Amino acid sequence: MLDRRRFNMTLGAFGAALGVAPGLALAQSQPQSQSPKILKVANSAGVNDAQQAFITAGRHPKLGYYQSEGVDVEYVNMSSIAQAMQALMTEQVAFGPVAPGIFLPAAAKDPNLGLVAAYKWLPRNANVIVVKPGSPIRTAADLKGKRIGVRSQGDPGIVVTKTILLELGLDDSTNQYIAVGDGAPAGQALTQDRVDAIVTYDTGAARIEMVGVPLRYVPLPPKYAEVGSGWICVRKKTLKEDRKSLVGLFRGIAKSTLFAHTNLDQAINIHWALYPESKSKSKTEDEARKELQFILKDRKENWMRRADDTDKRIGASSVAEWASNVDTAAETSKNPRLAAEIGDVNGVFTNDLIDEVNDFDKAAVIKQAKEFKL
Template identity: 30%
Template sequence: MLNRRTFTVAAALGAAAIGAPLVHGQPKLEKSKISIAVGGKAAFYYLPLTISEQLGYFQAEGLEVEISDFAGGSRALQAVVGGSADVCSGAFEHTINLQAKNQYFQSFVLQGRAPQIAIGVSTKNMPAYGGVADLKGKKIGVSAPGSSTNMVANLVLSRGGLKASDVSYIGVGVAAGALTALRSGQIDAISNTDPVMTMLEQKGDVKIISDTRTLKGTQDVFGGLMPAACLYASSEFVQKHPNTCQALANAIVHGLKWLQTAGPGDIIKTVPETYLLGDRALYLASFDKVREAIATDGIVPADGPKTALNAIASFDPTVKADKIDLSKLYTNEFARRAKDRFKA
């Protein structure tokens, strides 16, 4: 027997179906219940995911999405590789690291066109900092070991003549715990995302030594456009669930389109209160800083994957650039369709 709520929903859906045929003849989803793993959802790095979730864009595509938040991208990646999540909202470069281990994963919609990661040294622990060599033997806080915050730190160290083994990496997350770790002197430097880095910078807690929160800063560090946050899944999942991947891409691109015109007040009203870390003004100052780093249409730029590969291969001996097939790292077909649909 239909209970009242089911009947009401069914009646509403029936009326909607009569009143308006399915948008673009939406094909049937192979899987409507989707679990997404993310590492540090409160960071601006994943703002498009949060916006699409909070504004109901996944539901509008017929998806029931469950988002599990982990301390960092490497933990979220483990959940997807291990099969406890279908899709990862994570860093593009993870698809490269996985392929180097003969595991094929594919990005299918881009959320960020710059890593939005800054590295700062503690003004309290290292007041006389003079260069990267001074970090030898120091403790560096990252969201989680193996995450993109760790990757950017490794790149900066290698350019300064240090190896990853010359420092100690400590996982501090991307929220209040990261602020506490730096301010209490538990770590000497930090590689993290916003709003954490802007909060530390504005209070004079850190001196920024490398910054990929802007497109120019990213160009300076990586020598080109560096695709960042994206939704990725195993190539097998993408092949078996094209309509589901299309629905996910649609929801994200819808969120990206909304973000293009959203004002500070709109952002504050949409994200959970805890994301503001107790300081609205600083949260909005951080948003202004990273706004241009957010993708506009979900499409991975043509030269982006090569930039990412060159960066990783420069310090990670397990990644051989000539052995990586760039074309298998991503597909833009879903994002292109979503872009056309939402005029992003």
């Protein structure tokens, strides 16, 4: 078994985090049987704004996507995915974000870890490589040996860069990873030539652009571009003992995602109504709305399946996808035996809930979103 110290060492060894991904934690049931079960959202994004509308929209009483399932969600701040995964491992929480580069090596080291990826919330690749418009970096291969800006030393940008270079037959042994933060500080690091490129998420790059820093986007390698970005992990014990709550949670997220994608403007209104403290105090409402719409211009598409996906079910993963995740994690963790240690990838992910999660009228949700007025 991995104790807390060994688990933290494992996290440090792989140096990855899924900073923008919300982790989900199950609170204790309410004493009154008629009250919803509260599902706590461990917000590792560090920003409580409408980028989280794919979860928050369904909380509004006029929609009631979670309430109708007997559940509700509540945000709790966490510092990182490392904290969320540690809490999952020690059974302090029941849900959390999963980064394959951390999760798979940890699962290989401890077959009794008891975690499984149960819902893919970000099916498209939301990672981006950005440089100054005049940068000599034209392709992902040009990242080799460069100074790479990442949000922090526990940021997923590190593993993303390693993975990208590995796909191209290169390594990152001569790269430097420099913490640059978000928004204006990250933009300044790039414009002042303290880093050669920034590897981040779509929303992170948009926040840099929002402060007036022009960026050029470098294409991702083809194979990597097809891999999803975000999964939600649950305890296998919870999957067995509280299946109904998980189905309700993920169905609520699926409906919220569809609503927010269809009518982002109203999803922003809903988020502000539910979380008034998230509304900018230094900008007019119109300015704040335009900023959020810009930040989410790419993210809202990445919430949805690709047109060429063979499996259109919301939240579904595939064996091929997780086999690819294992291969990549074997390279980044420098463990050639990882695939053998993991064994059947069906042990690290499941689609067991997905048919039930998708058992709702999607056309009705889209229609409701188009007609909705707060």
